[in-house]
Amino acid sequence: MTFGLLLASAPQGRLFDIDMVTVVSAGANLLNVAVLAAVLAYLLYKPVRNVLRKRTEKIQGQLTQAEEEMTRAMDLKHQYEKKLEEIDREREDILGEARKTASETGRRLIAEAKTEADAVRERAAANVEMEWERAETQMRTAIIEVSAAMAEKFVSVAITKETHADMFAEAMSDLEGMTWRD
Secondary structure (H helix, E strand, C coil): CHHHHHHHHCCCCCCCCCCHHHHHHHHHHHHHHHHHHHHHHHHHHHHHHHHHHHHHHHHHHHHHHHHHHHHHHHHHHHHHHHHHHHHHHHHHHHHHHHHHHHHHHHHHHHHHHHHHHHHHHHHHHHHHHHHHHHHHHHHHHHHHHHHHHHHHHHHHHHCCHHHHHHHHHHHHHHHHCCCCCC
16 A cells, blocks of 8 residues: 555656756766776786786695695605504514524523533432441441441350360361462
């Protein structure tokens, strides 16, 4: 309804109250805008286009440089990874050698220790045998001394002068009956 009221209040013969002055004024404005656009395009288009072209070239150069640096970085990364692999292999080789050397050294030390222990056992056995023989000899000597002392006491008590003279005569007669060899 409001639209109907607005339409009824408009003057007859003109649409939206536009007259010839408004149309001429709008045309002049459009002509001014077109001339201004043409002048600005003529004056500014090439410099702006050059700035944009230079900016595009600069960005393209930076992208190319970034790709080259990325390629170099990837090459360095691959070299670094190869070096790490070589270092790991070398480390494993060194550890293997160290384990092998340690194992051989351990076996050698154990063998030397067994040899030394056997030698100590043999020396100990020899020392025990020598001590046994020495103790046996000392015991025999002690037994002989004790026996001689006992025999001396027994003989001095049991043998009288007459028994002694009889034993001496008997030993002499036995000696006379013996033949002596030259």
